[in-house]
Amino acid sequence: MxxxxxxxxxxxxxxxxxxxxxxxxxxxxxxxxxxxxxxxxxxxxxxxxxxxxxxxxxxxxxxxxxxxxxxxxxxVGYLPETPPVYPEMDVSGYLRFVASLHDVPRRERREAVDRAIERCGLSEVRRRVIGQLSKGYKQRVGIAQAIVHSxxxxxxxxxxxxxxxxxxxxxxxxxxxxxxxxxxxxxxxxxxxxxxxxxxxxxxxxxxxxxxxxxxxxxxxxxxxxxxxxxxxxxxxxxxxxxxxxxxxxx
Amino acid sequence: MRHVGTIAGREIRSLFVSPVAYVVLTLWAVLGAVFFLSSLAQFLEGIARLQQFRAFDQLREVNLNHDLIEPFFGTMWILFIFSIPAVTMGLFTSEKQNRTEELLLTSPVTIWEIVIGKYLAVAAFVTLLVGLVAFFPGLLFVYGDPELGRTLTGLLGLFLVSLTYAAIGSFASSITSNQIIAFFIGLVILMVSLILPLAAELGAASGFLGSENLMADLLRWMATAEHVQPLLEGLVDTRNLVYFAVMAGSFLLLTKAAVESVRWR
CATH class of the missing domain: 3.40.50.300 (P-loop containing nucleotide triphosphate hydrolases)
Incomplete structure (x- = not known):
């Protein structure tokens, strides 16, 4: 691999x-x-x-x-040392952006984002702006962006x-x-x-x-x-x- | 090039959640109004003076485009030198500060897609600024009859010069990780482009640039004013259009090289 x-x-x-x-x-x-x-x-x-x-x-x-x-x-899904997040975006918008950068087809994007959110335990904060999240949540968003395109x-x-x-x-x-x-x-x-x-x-x-x-x-x-x-x-x-x-x- | 839209879309959204966009738009509208009114006041004053001296021949020559719209456009062009670096300063610096550069450069996206996507976002914003400028002469069409073609050509000139400045601003943003520094680098490059003809004259006069005057010619050619002025006056010349394409293209090329250089440093 x-x-x-x-x-x-x-x-x-x-x-x-x-x-x-x-x-x-x-x-x-x-x-x-x-x-x-x-x-x-x-x-x-x-x-x-x-x-x-x-x-x-x-x-x-x-x-x-x-x-x-x-x-x-x-x-490759990559989580750098510092999670590469845009503080002004909300969690699901950010994950949709990453999914589209990684060529997840438009039809499957929503499903891919939902799956990543669910797996990383981000459901409660999916509409929150990333800049306001705690460090732990930001890290999870970082992992979610690494796995969103499977x-x-x-x-x-x-x-x-x-x-x-x-x-x-x-x-x-x-x-x-x-x-x-x-x-x-x-x-x-x-x-x-x-x-x-x-x-x-x-x-x-x-x-x-x-x-x-x-x-x-x-x-x-x-x-x-x-x-x-x-x-x-x-x-x-x-x-x-x-x-x-x-x-x-x-x- | 299919990621261009994705990148441009994100950039526009993030531009409009940042205060910079609103500050620039507000200032732009206010300054536009102020300078339009002052151009209008000067125009009226000029007419009054001509009437006072009973200079009817000259009075017949007074032209809304030449005496009101063009000075106004000229002022707004100079204001672009300050406003566009403010719009572009965060374009690449914020990616470095957020460490999202690493996300973009490890995604299956080419550097051209990143640069063009971001540039298109700024271009959209700049179009908005030109649109605001267009509003004021638009008022004149309600109350008077300026020449439409000449006004539109002037707006085209403003649009092209702002697109060129946007490319220069993008470049300034790509070579540093500090927004304030990016702003000043952009400002300095734009100001230098204004005083280039002066530098060319000085250089030629002192013989510093050699006897061939090739350098002087080049410097003179690179100066923005010579290419904007004809458009503002209603003259479309292919040579001037080529100038804007070459300038914007070169600075986008430099931007691409600067973004890519992260990989080779």
């Missing part, structure tokens, strides 16, 4: 992302881990087509991000950052449901970036760890935590390896 081939992003001498390759199969939920500034956001921006890689490429649902950029982007691939960049514990629980629940939905809905392939480890343990089945722009680990969660090893220990071990002088890429 997602195939990253030696993705690199250089800013002058700085290698923000350095030959990162991985594959994510349909219906998988992968945790994309790394310390702040490891290159998580940059990698996601390359997969979603916001930034072109300096080297390498990615194939999303059979579409190469260079050769068929529009098809590749159509296959993309096969979901890319979520720190979806729970800055939320209160109850909201975090709700968002995690929502992401789990998106990956293994009820009958009649297709499963999303999810890449989730975070540096909150319990989040990974709660929803991901596989972990990709990057540090200083390089992939250092790519394993099923079950294997990593086999024998009672805690994810914190793995994280600490992998990110402290070959401790070099600072020069972190800002993500």
């Amino acid at each position: 997602i195939e990253a081939r030696e993705l690199s992003k250089r800013y002058g001498e700085l290698r923000a992302v350095d030959e990162v390759s991985f594959t994510v199969e349909r219906g998988e939920v992968v945790g994309f881990l790394g310390p702040n500034g490891a290159g998580k956001t940059t990698t996601m921006r390359m997969i979603t087509g916001f930034l072109p890689p300096s080297d390498g490429t990615a194939v999303i649902d059979g579409a190469d991000i260079f050769a068929q950029p529009l098809d590749a982007r159509r296959a 993309p096969p691939v979901l890319v979520l960049d720190e979806p729970t950052v800055g939320l209160d514990p109850i909201q975090i629980g709700e968002i995690r629940q929502l992401i789990s449901e998106l990956a293994s939905p009820r009958d009649g809905e297709s499963a999303h392939t999810v890449i989730l970036s975070t540096h909150i480890l319990p989040e990974v343990e709660a929803i991901c089945r596989r972990v990709i760890l990057i540090n200083r722009g390089r992939k250092v680990l790519d394993q099923p969660l079950a294997e990593l935590t086999a024998g009672g090893t805690r994810l914190e220990e793995v994280f600490a071990r992998e990110t402290s390896r070959d401790e070099a002088p600072a020069g972190e890429a800002s993500a």
